[in-house]
Amino acid sequence: MTSDGTRAVHAGLPTVHPGGPFGNNPVFASTFHMSGDPEGPFQYGRYANPTWVALEEAVGELEGADAASTVTFASGMAAVSGALLALAEPGATVVLPSDGYPATRAVGDHLAARGVTVRLAPTAADAQATALRGADLVWLETPSNPGLDVCDIARLCELAHAEGALVAVDNTLATPLGQNPLALGADLSVASGTKALTGHSDILLGYVACADRAVADRVRGWRTMTGGIPGPMEAWLAHRSLATLHLRVDRQAANALALATWLRGRAEVGDVRHPGLADDPAHAVASRQMRRYGCVVAFTLPGREHAERFLDALRLTAVATSFGATHSMAERRGRWPGDDVPAGFIRFSVGCEDTEDLIADVAQALDAALEDRA
Ligand SMILES: Cc1ncc(COP(=O)(O)O)c(C=O)c1O
Structure with missing residues (x-):
């Protein structure tokens, strides 16, 4: 099976047998029957659970890793x-x-306090290439959240591998149907499954898919030790969501491009970013390594009050901090510490609504934000 939609519908599902169910229904177990020396795949609930194993097979298939090299977690x-x-x-x-994503840098601060040298460089223009000398691990996030800059995964992997470094790519925004970092040379594809992968704003999940089983064993060993495991219910819901992933990401990407194109016509809206826009600074690299450009559109309104008036006036679009869901949502990113963005910067996550309704909602909210000022 090579096409995205077919893989998304069938990945990791049970083999056909008469009277069997179509899905991997959740197995709720903190422990499993086991006498004698520890053996068998399922021994204790923190070590493995059949519901995650099926999800790991599915996510691994979409990311281009085998099930044993894919490790699911409780959150991104x-x-x-x-x-x-x-x-x-x-x-x-x-x-x-x-x-x-600022929390990744916070983990960097934690590492720096424990004897790891941490270097920071921007995503745009492959600037991380200037920081690779003697590196052991390089972390890319492309497209970046919330700025939507893109770096060249294959090029940076080649340069990092020449230094002997492993490369991990945060694939949250693109999803494995948007890009496959492992096929571009990365050693790890890491993501928050909380966002577009599961797509309904109802669960938290994360995963690490690795090119090399030995690297995956180190990551799984960490999970077993620290216990950041997904619950069976979340794993089952996530697996169930994968069957519509291609439908959702196609629709979101089409809506995102339509909204971004439309926003370009509004005088008060500045710096519209979306990697699918033909003249976006990220487009040339994005079009080489991405099959779909994601659901996020970023733009800047003239200041905090203007942005708040816009958000207050939205009717269809929810104001919330996340992205990738079937429903549209937006927020002023400057309300959080950690992102270096203008006060009027809006991260808009485009859902699966009808395009006309979505644009009409944004249009009326932009109009209301202008009127309130008058
Ligand atoms: C790019 C990126 N990586 C990781 C995370 C963390 O994911 P979670 O909220 O599931 O822990 C997020 C959350 O927004 C994110 O945007």
Whole structure:
């Protein structure tokens, strides 16, 4: 099976047998029957659970890794910190993006306090290439959240591998149907499954998919030790969501491009960013390594009050801090510490609504934000 939609519908599902169910229904177990010496795949609930194993097979198939090299976690940050803390030993050098999701840099601060050298450089223009000398682990986030800059995964992997470094890519925004970092040379593809992968704003999940089984064993060993495991219910819901992943990401990407294109026509809206826009600074690299450009559109309104009036006036679009869901949501990113963005910067996560309704909602909210000022 090579096409995205077919893989998304069938990945990791049970083999056909008469009277069997179509899905991997959740197995709720903190422990499993086992006499004698420990043996068999399922011994204790923190070590393995059949529901995650099926999800790991599915996510691995989408990311281009085998099930044994895919490790699911309780959240995206459990996966990000699991990969970083399992692989960065004291004395190591790690290169992180200076933009991107702030909690990843917070893990970098934690590592720096424990004897790891942490270098930061921006995602845009492959600036992390300038920080690779002697690195052991390089972390890319592309497209970056929330700035939507893109770096050249294949090029940076080649340069980092020449220094002997492993490369991890945060694939949250793209999803494995948007890009496959392992096929571009990365050693790890790490993501928050909380966002577009599961897509309904109802669960937290994360995963690390590795090119090499030995690297995956270190990450899984970390999870077993620290216990950041997904619950069977979350794993089952996530697996169930994968069957519609291609439908959701196709629709979101089409809506995102339509909204971004439309926003360009509004005088008060500045710096519209979306990697799918043909003249976006990220487009040339994105179009070489991405099959779909994701659901996020970023733009800047003239200041905090203007942005708040806009958000207050939205009717269809929710104001919330996340992205990738079937429903649209937006927020003023400057309300959080950690992102270096203008006060009027909006991160808009485009859902699966009808395009006309979505644009009409944004149009009326922009109009209301202008009127309120008058
Ligand atoms: C790019 C990126 N990576 C990781 C995470 C962390 O994921 P979670 O919230 O599931 O822990 C997020 C959350 O927004 C994110 O945007």
